[in-house]
Amino acid sequence: xxxxxxxxxxxxxxxxxxxxxxxxxxxxxxxxxxxxxxxxxxxxxxxxxxxxxxxxxxxxxxxxxxxxxxxxxxxxxxxxxxxxxxxxxxxxxxxxxxxxxxxxxxxxxxxxxxxxxxxxxxxxxxxxxxxxxxxxxxxxxxxxxxxxxxxxxxxxxxxxxxxxxxxxxxxxxxxxxxxxxxxxxxxxxxxxxxxxxxxxxxxxxxxxxxxxxxxxxxxxxxxxxxxxxxxxxxxxxxxxxxxxxxxxxxxxxxxxxxxxxxxxxxxxxxxxxxxxxxxxxxxxxxxxxxxxxxxx
Amino acid sequence: xxxxxxxxxxxxxxxxxxxxxxxxxxxxxxxxxxxxxxxxxxxxxxxxxxxxxxxxxxxxxxxxxxxxxxxxxxxxxxxxxxxxxxxxxxxxxxxxxxxxxxxxxxxxxxxxxxxxxxxxxxxxxxxxxxxxxxxxxxxxxxxxxxxxxxxxxxxxxxxxxxxxxxxxxxxxxxxxxxxxxxxxxxxxxxxxxxxxxxxxxxxxxxxxxxxxxxxxxxxxxxxxxxxxxxxxxxxxxxxxxxxxxxxxxxxxxxxxxxxxxxxxxxxxxxxxxxxxxxxxxx
Numbered sequence: 001x002x003x004x005x006x007x008x009x010x011x012x013x014x015x016x017x018x019x020x021x022x023x024x025x026x027x028x029x030x031x032x033x034x035x036x037x038x039x040x041x042x043x044x045x046x047x048x049x050x051x052x053x054x055x056x057x058x059x060x061x062x063x064x065x066x067x068x069x070x071x072x073x074x075x076x077x078x079x080x081x082x083x084x085x086x087x088x089x090x091x092x093x094x095x096x097x098x099x100x101x102x103x104x105x106x107x108x109x110x111x112x113x114x115x116x117x118x119x120x121x122x123x124x125x126x127x128x129x130x131x132x133x134x135x136x137x138x139x140x141x142x143x144x145x146x147x148x149x150x151x152x153x154x155x156x157x158x159x160x161x162x163x164x165x166x167x168x169x170x171x172x173x174x175x176x177x178x179x180x181x182x183x184x185x186x187x188x189x190x191x192x193x194x195x196x197x198x199x200x201x202x203x204x205x206x207x208x209x210x211x212x213x214x215x216x217x218x219x220x221x222x223x224x225x226x227x228x229x230x231x232x233x234x235x236x237x238x239x240x241x242x243x244x245x246x247x248x249x250x251x252x253x254x255x256x257x258x259x260x261x262x263x264x265x266x267x268x269x270x271x272x273x274x275x276x277x278x279x280x281x282x283x284x285x286x287x288x289x290x291x292x293x294x295x296x
Numbered sequence: 297x298x299x300x301x302x303x304x305x306x307x308x309x310x311x312x313x314x315x316x317x318x319x320x321x322x323x324x325x326x327x328x329x330x331x332x333x334x335x336x337x338x339x340x341x342x343x344x345x346x347x348x349x350x351x352x353x354x355x356x357x358x359x360x361x362x363x364x365x366x367x368x369x370x371x372x373x374x375x376x377x378x379x380x381x382x383x384x385x386x387x388x389x390x391x392x393x394x395x396x397x398x399x400x401x402x403x404x405x406x407x408x409x410x411x412x413x414x415x416x417x418x419x420x421x422x423x424x425x426x427x428x429x430x431x432x433x434x435x436x437x438x439x440x441x442x443x444x445x446x447x448x449x450x451x452x453x454x455x456x457x458x459x460x461x462x463x464x465x466x467x468x469x470x471x472x473x474x475x476x477x478x479x480x481x482x483x484x485x486x487x488x489x490x491x492x493x494x495x496x497x498x499x500x501x502x503x504x505x506x507x508x509x510x511x512x513x514x515x516x517x518x519x520x521x522x523x524x525x526x527x528x529x530x531x532x533x534x535x536x537x538x539x540x541x542x543x544x545x546x547x548x549x550x551x552x553x554x555x556x557x558x559x560x561x562x563x564x565x566x567x568x569x570x571x572x573x574x575x576x577x578x
Contacts, residue, residue: 011404012404014402014481015403018395019398019410022392022394025451026413026414026417026453028432029425029447033424033425034420034425040427103315103318112326115557119556120512121510122527122532126531127329127549201310226421230423236516253423261517269427270428273424276423277420281419
């Protein structure tokens, strides 16, 4: 009531006083960059002392199509998304359902399983590189059980898969917690009714848990897609920024980084960034269609 | 009778199976950490000998001593990360809740527009804004600086949205009573609203601190003076220098990880809350 007693002007003043910092920061570091990314993508940018721009129209975008490394990066990233997103989602769901099945010490398990999610990607990547290393734990283990050892890091066929395994392992617990929260919202009466009808655990899981979690799954898959398409830290550390061996760990974001800081092609880098944004938004929209939209 | 016994029996087996599966997964989770921790206490010779022993045969603290001697910037990186993460967290808490509160409660011209804009910002991948942000920071002379790391990150659209949802469901009566007592809008926000928002703030704080602490993409682009590196960047450059000295690298990794783990262990409850928050309220 009394909030309304403020005059219109006072209300406006208060509103903008509260929003000022947000408008300023989003304006300078989000809106302005988006506009200037559009500008950059149509320019050839020369970084020689100062910055010089030359309008080139859509040449950067044409260059995208002809650039073999763009296709390699897209292929690597797509492969990564298609394997990591379903794996981490299913693993997260199973972990959440297991933790939710009346197990003792639920919060302790949760703390323990959550460890990789709070550890920095830099540290995780180094630990895994060392496990995969020629003298690492994986080879020690293989030779202990009588298998031949292998140079995992040097093989282009293995490098990306090594990063996949690491990321499924480190991201699944994050989504597990989201699923756990979703599980609390499923009414118990549904399960009781199903039990009266003689449903077993598996039936309840398939016919109640999974459909009831559909909105959560939509969110988990959407977050997963957005996150995996932006793979950078791990590839960068793994390959010292090169995307090697033999372009096997080259991702779209790593390509953007290289275009800016190795080849000094800012305009071209902006064009790749728009390609990435377009891919992510398109796939998110398709996913929304497939899931029949969010039920909020 | 028999059927019931059977059922109970199979339930017990199922339980055991569940515990076994969880224990197995917990081991898979822990092994890389324990293995890294154990290596940080081993001399290099023992690490490359190729015997997977978890307990070091020749226990040593030399690796930890050595990294501080070999890399004098170690403490500096730690300090940089702490300054940046703490500033980013405090500013986010203040500004995100102010913005969220305004969008939820204050009736001003253009509210719908700003709300829509903040929602739209959520959909833009950071890579699009990265290069222009680099150029803008360069223009300001903020490359290799704390403000370059802090100011672009001092508000967060996701958490503005989360705070708005929180305040929309907030009971209005207290604020109205405070307004009758003559408090200003900011006074109400500061003395009535913020204290009651503590759970949402705590959840947000842990989340923002962790993502700032572990951030790699922005620092790798805007920090190139080793003095200004944050921990993840420092660790990466350390790895470049000591390529096969895994004993040092693992000791360094442990030094970098322990503070984050301590904070996580301490605030675990809030962290889990914040994950559930971002998950279900979006």
